[in-house]
Amino acid sequence: MGEWLYLVIGVAVLAVVVIVGLVTVGRRRPVPPVEAPDSQAPDTPGSDTLAPPRPVEAPEDPTHAVVEPLEPEAPTAVPTPVVEKPEGTASRLVRLRQRLSRSQGGLGRGLLAILSRDRLDDDAWEDIEDTLLTADIGVAPTQELVDGLRTRLRVEGDSVDVRAALREELVKLVDPTMDRTLKVSGADGAPGVVLVVGVNGAGKTTTVGKISRILVAQDRSVVLGAADTFRAAAVEQLATWGERVGVPVVRGPEGSDPASVAFEAVKQGVAEDVDTVLVDTAGRLQNKAGLMDELGKVKRVIEKQAPVTEVLLVLDATTGQNGMVQARVFSEVVDVTGIVLTKLDGSAKGGIVVAVQRELGVPVKLVGLGEGPDDLAPFDAGAFVDALLG
Known part of the structure; x- marks a missing residue:
């Protein structure tokens, strides 16, 4: 009985020793390192070269995130109007x-x-x-x-x-003896002042723009006065003409006093020592006495700054004898010094040149033959007759 007891105790001790040994060996066994996945293909098939392990990035801390400043947007460039060089x-x-x-x-x-x-x-x-x-x-x-x-x-x-x-x-x-020179220069350092008049639809505003191109081509400085204040379209049209050749335009609010706009245009011309001031006026109907009186007022107010050197009456050559009535009335109000005949092409009848000169006793100085910006030229008697004869 005693021997069996010692045998059982010995077996138990041996079992404990074996278990302790196994646990100790398991704890000491090295753990093989975990390799990072290959981020790059080997240089050649079958190559054992591995890419270096990719570093592990720490997660971003939203409380310490770095915010890069936004670059300011570049200002939108305003296109500079292209200034045209008028035809000589x-x-x-x-x-x-x-x-x-x-x-x-x-x-x-x-x-x-x-x-x-x-x-x-x-x-x-x-x-x-x-x-x-x-x-x-x-x-x-x-x-x-x-x-x-x-x-x-x-x-x-x-x-x-x-x-x-x-x-x-x-x-x-x-009559080739008539003086057809445009009086665009003033005396004693004052600018020449050209007043452009005529009925609606004759082409006054367009004529003012085309005359400015002729003067710019001659290297003269010019100021335009948009005194046709009753038509916003006329003011905008004149502003466009001025912009195309780099000429300033004096304008006022729609419906403002035309005489005040004309006055300011001439005042600016005097202050800036320009060569010529061109003043566009509202189209006046010859049967509107009040409007015609107002046109006379424009001329009087202008002359408080500088004398008017030229009054150009713009006539549509296609109106024929009706243009003669217009010419007569305008000459009584503002003392016309020269005539501009527009639309002297197509259906126009060239004899109007002779008739209007006889009626007013003043020369045709400019003729327009088209819609182009440079389709306006000084009138030449000989060339005109040659054209009539084909």
């Missing part, structure tokens, strides 16, 4: 003469066809008169031309050059 007078004249010749040659061809007949009887001369009257030359100038031609043909007989004779008589009617 010489090239403008050549182009307009060609266009005038194409549009006005019918009158000359009709006259030459009649004058080339074998026999010029009374019926032929009546046809010539009708042709001239249809071209809006007017009764008195027509009679002068017919009388002059009949006398030359009777005196010179068959030796006469019909075309040359007709040209000379037409040039006389147009």
Whole structure:
């Protein structure tokens, strides 16, 4: 019995020793390191080269996050208006003469066809008169031309050059002796002041813009006065013309006193020592006495700053004899010194040049033959007659 007891105790002790040994060995066994996954493919297939382990980034602490400042947006660039270089007078004249010749040659061809007949009887001369009257030359100038031609043909007989004779008589009617110079310079250092008048639709505002281009092409400094304050569109249109050639425009609120705007424009021209001030006025109907009186007021107010050197009446050449009525009324109010004939192409009748000069006793100084910005040129009597004759 005692032996069995010792045997059991010995077995128990041995079991305890074995268990303790196994636990101790398990604790000492090294744990193999965990390798980072391969972040890069090996250089060659089958290569054992491994990429270095990727560092573990610490999580961001939202309380200590670094906020990078936003870069300020660049200011939006405002496009600078492109200032145009207007066409010179010489090239403008050549182009307009060609266009005038194409549009006005019918009158000359009709006259030459009649004058080339074998026999010029009374019926032929009546046809010539009708042709001239249809071209809006007017009764008195027509009679002068017919009388002059009949006398030359009777005196010179068959030796006469019909075309040359007709040209000379037409040039006389147009009168090349008239002074067609634009008075755009003032005296004693004052700017020249050009007042542009006419009825609505004749093209006043456009004419003012085109004249400014002629002056800029001559290297003259210019100020524009937008005194047509009753039409916002006219003010904006003039501002656009000024912007295109770099010319300042003096304007006032819509419906303001036109005389005050004209006054301020001339005042600025005097202060800035510019060469010329061009003043656009509202289109006046010749049967509106109050509006016509207001136009006279504009001229009087301007002259408190500087004398008006030129008053240009803009007439639509297509209006024919109706334009004569307009011309007469305007000349009584503002003492017109020169005429601008617009739309002298297409259906226009060139004889209006002769008629309006006879009516007012003042010259046609500028003619417009199109919608282009440089389709305005000084009037030349000889070139105009040549265009009439084709």
